Amino acid sequence: xxxxxxxxxxxSVRIDAVHYCELEEVLCERRxxxxxxxxxxADPPSIRLQLFxxxxxxxxxxxxVVHLLKLPYMTxxxxxxxxxxxxxxxxxxxxxxxxEGFFTNDPLCLALRQExxxxxPEIRKMKYxxxxxxxxxxxxxxxxxxxxxxxxxxxAVEPSALxxxxxxxxxxxxxxxxxxxxxDDSVFHTSPAFPPFPALQKLSLARIPRIxxxxxxxxxxxxxxxxxxxxxxxxxxxxxxxxxTANLHAIxxxxxxxxxxxxxxxxxxxxxxxxxxxLSSRTLQTLYFELTSDTTPPQHSLLxxxxxxxxAYLTTSLHANALPTLRKLYVxxxxxxxxxxxxxxxxxxxxxxxxxxxxNPRHSNNPFLSSSSSSTTPAPPSAGFSHPLEVYSxxxxxxxxxxxxxxxxxxxxxxxxxxxxxxxxSFTAQLGxxxxxxxxxxxxxxxxFGGFLAVPLDEAGGAAGLAGVGGVGGGAGGAGGWxxxxxxxxxxxxxxxxxxxxxxxxxxxxxxxxxxxxxxxVFGHRxxxxxxxxxxxxxxxxxxxxxxxxxxxxxxxxLWR
Numbered sequence: 001x002x003x004x005x006x007x008x009x010x011x012s013v014r015i016d017a018v019h020y021c022e023l024e025e026v027l028c029e030r031r032x033x034x035x036x037x038x039x040x041x042a043d044p045p046s047i048r049l050q051l052f053x054x055x056x057x058x059x060x061x062x063x064x065v066v067h068l069l070k071l072p073y074m075t076x077x078x079x080x081x082x083x084x085x086x087x088x089x090x091x092x093x094x095x096x097x098x099x100e101g102f103f104t105n106d107p108l109c110l111a112l113r114q115e116x117x118x119x120x121p122e123i124r125k126m127k128y129x130x131x132x133x134x135x136x137x138x139x140x141x142x143x144x145x146x147x148x149x150x151x152x153x154x155x156a157v158e159p160s161a162l163x164x165x166x167x168x169x170x171x172x173x174x175x176x177x178x179x180x181x182x183x184d185d186s187v188f189h190t191s192p193a194f195p196p197f198p199a200l201q202k203l204s205l206a207r208i209p210r211i212x213x214x215x216x217x218x219x220x221x222x223x224x225x226x227x228x229x230x231x232x233x234x235x236x237x238x239x240x241x242x243x244x245t246a247n248l249h250a251i252x253x254x255x256x257x258x259x260x261x262x263x264x265x266x267x268x269x270x271x272x273x274x275x276x277x278x279l280s281s282r283t284l285q286t287l288y289f290e291l292t293s294d295t296t297p298p299q300h301s302l303l304x305x306x307x308x309x310x311x312a313y314l315t316t317s318l319h320a321n322a323l324p325t326l327r328k329l330y331v332x333x334x335x336x337x338x339x340x341x342x343x344x345x346x347x348x349x350x351x352x353x354x355x356x357x358x359x360n361p362r363h364s365n366n367p368f369l370s371s372s373s374s375s376t377t378p379a380p381p382s383a384g385f386s387h388p389l390e391v392y393s394x395x396x397x398x399x400x401x402x403x404x405x406x407x408x409x410x411x412x413x414x415x416x417x418x419x420x421x422x423x424x425x426s427f428t429a430q431l432g433x434x435x436x437x438x439x440x441x442x443x444x445x446x447x448x449f450g451g452f453l454a455v456p457l458d459e460a461g462g463a464a465g466l467a468g469v470g471g472v473g474g475g476a477g478g479a480g481g482w483x484x485x486x487x488x489x490x491x492x493x494x495x496x497x498x499x500x501x502x503x504x505x506x507x508x509x510x511x512x513x514x515x516x517x518x519x520x521x522v523f524g525h526r527x528x529x530x531x532x533x534x535x536x537x538x539x540x541x542x543x544x545x546x547x548x549x550x551x552x553x554x555x556x557x558x559l560w561r
Contacts, residue, residue, distance in 0.1 A: 012068040015048045045075040053086045063089045071097040084112040093120040104131040130154035139165050146171045153178040159187035160194050167195035176204040183208055185215025199228040204236035213247035221254040236262035245310045252281045262288040270309040278317035288330045315339050321386055334395040337404040
């Protein structure tokens with residue numbers, strides 16, 4: 001077999017319940033027939049794992065090229081022994097889906113752990129949870145030195161021990177620490193007795209109460225290792241009690257290469273009245289600013305939601321254009337997109353600052369205006385957005401993100417709340433970008449029963465299937481139709497190329513005149529009962545000869561939208 005073909009097929013192996021190919025129907029039928037004969041049918045992913053294990057045991061050439069092994073949750077939880085047999089012959093394995101007990105040193109996963117440690121030295125991602133402190137210490141002895149992604153959660157570990165373990169992982173680029181109360185700012189301090197905290201591309205800290213913004217800034221802006229400041233591009237601060245919104249501007253200032261910032265917090269009080277520098281970054285592209293609050297102000301009190309001041313601080317930073325490269329913003333406030341439009345109003349029909357002529361003191365009635373002040377001064381840089389911003393908002397009781405696009409002002413000096421620069425409507429936002437970001441275009445015509453029927457438009461602008469709709473209207477109109485309503489040509493309903501945009505004939509079902517959609521008498525045909533365009537329904541008028549002329553003449557114009 002070709003070596004490239006082998007690498008392509010077996011480089012990344014995914015075992016799932018569905019086969020995802022043309023053979024799935026055949027395999028399902030075979031399993032169904034087998035289940036009729038056998039009382040207990042085996043699980044398909046388990047069978048596929050056994051077949052895969054047999055294949056790599058028989059062909060070590062295939063086992064050499066396997067880098068990724070992905071398994072369903074139930075398969076890796078119920079087939080620990082078979083998974084241990086599989087990884088024992090995969091020396092170049094980089095990633096494998098492991099059962100939950102593996103990360104907590106469960107005795108049921110002891111054989112799997114021993115096989116993975118002995119046979120797979122190139123593991124790149126690992127996780128340690130409560131109970132696996134001794135296994136974490138093995139990393140300092142040379143186990144899996146090429147780990148790139150490491151997750152630590154609910155561990156009882158000292159900051160010095162953690163520094164020693166991290167120093168042994170020279171390829172580490174992503175670190176996630178969750179719920180380790182023993183860690184504090186000393187884990188970032190520079191000490192000659194312990195190796196330094198490594199430089200990372202992505203750092204995630206969650207629910208660590210003793211780590212403050214001071215220690216984090218000290219780590220990022222370490223003068224002895226400037227590579228730390230240049231390497232960090234993704235920072236996540238999730239429910240950190242000692243890091244608040246008022247500290248974010250200092251963290252952003254210390255990380256000049258940061259591209260993604262995630263800040264999640266449960267707010268209990270509003271921001272102080274003292275002025276806070278705005279959030280400023282020249283490289284930040286994505287911001288997750290997700291704030292929630294458990295306190296609800298009374299109905300008739302003057303208290304406000306404590307998150308309002310925090311979101312107002314973010315709005316002020318955006319209007320000051322302090323985040324010029326920001327493209328995506330995620331917030332937990334359903335009204336945040338509307339608050340971006342609340343900029344100070346300008347005078348109606350006012351020219352921009354660059355177009356306003358200098359004021360001559362001889363032509364002014366202001367006695368305090370001197371000739372020295374008549375010289376033009378350079379206009380300050382206009383605040384507001386200088387680039388399109390995608391805002392994803394979600395309330396506390398919502399599951400999906402609502403997308404809103406905020407465009408920059410179309411003219412200098414104009415706020416982004418001008419007409420044409422407002423975000424998308426809430427109807428389009430609820431559809432989401434996967435629907436094309438546009439509302440459905442359709443026209444409304446009479447359905448012949450006193451109601452209306454929405455007909456979607458095709459790409460060329462015409463109505464889809466309008467000949468049949470026109471036939472409906474042709475027989476429904478009676479003597480009391482809307483003859484005086486404006487009409488638009490085209491679309492196809494009868495030979496004179498006339499059809500009302502919104503019509504509902506209310507006359508008799510077989511009358512020959514008066515109805516707006518009924519065929520006119522100039523053709524010399526009386527409508528025959530039972531003909532409905534291409535359909536044959538009793539009780540509707542409209543001859544087939546009229547329809548043939550309609551199809552030839554109703555091709556040039558469009559319906560109203």
